[in-house]
Amino acid sequence: MPSGEDDLIGRYFKPIATDPGALGLADDAAILKVGGDDLVITTDAIVEGVHFLSGDPPETVARKALRVNLSDLAAKGATPAGFVMSLALRNADEEWLASFARGLSDDATGFGCPLLGGDTVATPGPLTISITAFGRVPPGEMILRSRAEPGDRIVVSGTIGDASLGLAILTKKITVGDVAVREMLLGRYRMPQPRIALAESVRKFARAAMDVSDGLAGDLAKLCAASGVSAVIDAGSVPLSDAARGLMEQGRTCLESVVSGGDDYEILCTIAENSFGDFARSARSVGVAVTSIGTIVAGNMLPKWLDAEDDEIAFPRLSYSHF
């Protein structure tokens, strides 16, 4: 005689919890055998109306909830080991849950990160999904934010600013007529691409790394502060999609929005100059584009962003903050 809650877990989440350590989600806790590795732990919550919109497809909501955590693991050089999820639901809408579980299952399988356990609670408020994800690294090899050194190249993966443009479309701040462009930008907001494929290259070659989630400018400032260094960025070299570049050329977005927008889930890392070639080759071999955008310098000033004339660009707002 299972309760509604157990029934819901059994129906939608037990099939995803294939790892033996999950104990079929039928125990109070999960077991993870870590062996000699260090365990890397990250936790990120996403809230309806803040990190995703109520109209977003349940499949992409699930994927985003997991992917924002996988992005952190990738930036730390870790291999995914599993995750636990706490789900605060207003009601148990079967159709929504089935679709949510399908998205979650696809990503858990695709990224080799099995569901180990969870908690499902009722809330009168917005749907909130909090995930804690686990990764493994060889002892002492987790890549920190705090090890950047003057002279390091500053590198980002993928392209920057697309997700914030996707959000701007969804919240009707901009309109984009071209369907393909619009869909690409919405997809970047709804379903980040965690750079798990790049994790090993980061672990092997990066001195410092973090994921870009709150805006490149602010996140770079955090990495520099943690490392006790500063940076000089060539703003023109920040990698942009054709879509973002097009909108910028039309004056419908600007550099500041792009680099402070957040939700990129790309990797920002610093690489010693003499390792950069190896890193770039390693990234190419796993099919992830990486772009050198500047250099770490000594000092404790905020990073300097330079335009094509080497004049400094001032950003009043560096990144997204919840409070």
Added chain:
Amino acid sequence: MPSGEDDLIGRYFKPIATDPGALGLADDAAILKVGGDDLVITTDAIVEGVHFLSGDPPETVARKALRVNLSDLAAKGATPAGFVMSLALRNADEEWLASFARGLSDDATGFGCPLLGGDTVATPGPLTISITAFGRVPPGEMILRSRAEPGDRIVVSGTIGDASLGLAILTKKITVGDVAVREMLLGRYRMPQPRIALAESVRKFARAAMDVSDGLAGDLAKLCAASGVSAVIDAGSVPLSDAARGLMEQGRTCLESVVSGGDDYEILCTIAENSFGDFARSARSVGVAVTSIGTIVAGNMLPKWLDAEDDEIAFPRLSYSHF
């Protein structure tokens, strides 16, 4: 130039994150060195208006959020290793946060379970605290729900039903004039006592165990179902506080409410008959009361609850379910 969010984390939570693996909450992830042990992982969220009330003191809210997770670790026989927290806040009320952090800090220290990391997000809805806690057990020694065997004694720690009476007082379903009684019952609702002290005894002597969080009757049924067994319970032997017994004698609560009320956070375990003496001595040595309430029997029927005349008591509702 930290953002409001970073400032808040730095001010209130960084001082609690004393473990070196927490990296001062200044990185994307935490590191946990697990050595040769198995890692036990549990996750539980508490929602304002569901698991605690908006008028509850912030210190007890923090403690409850952590303790419901510690209770799971204790029932699995695990030693706490740390936790991560995701906090969905409506606003950054300094006074509330300072008090919340104080409660959290006291318990993190008291139970040897340091804060390793977290995420703070804004929500328009109820305050929601989701904690994932980690514990260690020697390889293969986590105690499961599914290993109870016919002939095992069924044992619970502490007393049952007090927390649900505390909630009944807070929600004005009952009134209790005696201040000491009222405070004791409210305290049991607001601040469970996780039986961490009993974890080692459970690991050494229990065959199966879980924590009682949704109501003793329902949780026992779950343990039996997981183990493929049934149980016979002597209802009169369920341990009650003087307060609960008094209210029951006055007809202001009843056995059904007591055993289906939830929020007890006691340990329910089964012990082979020939280990019971050792378990009881071990529990006594750490100062935790344990009471034998019945016996595991073969079969797949729901557990039988017998009154003083050996007649079966029927419970229409076994436990709390969110949906």
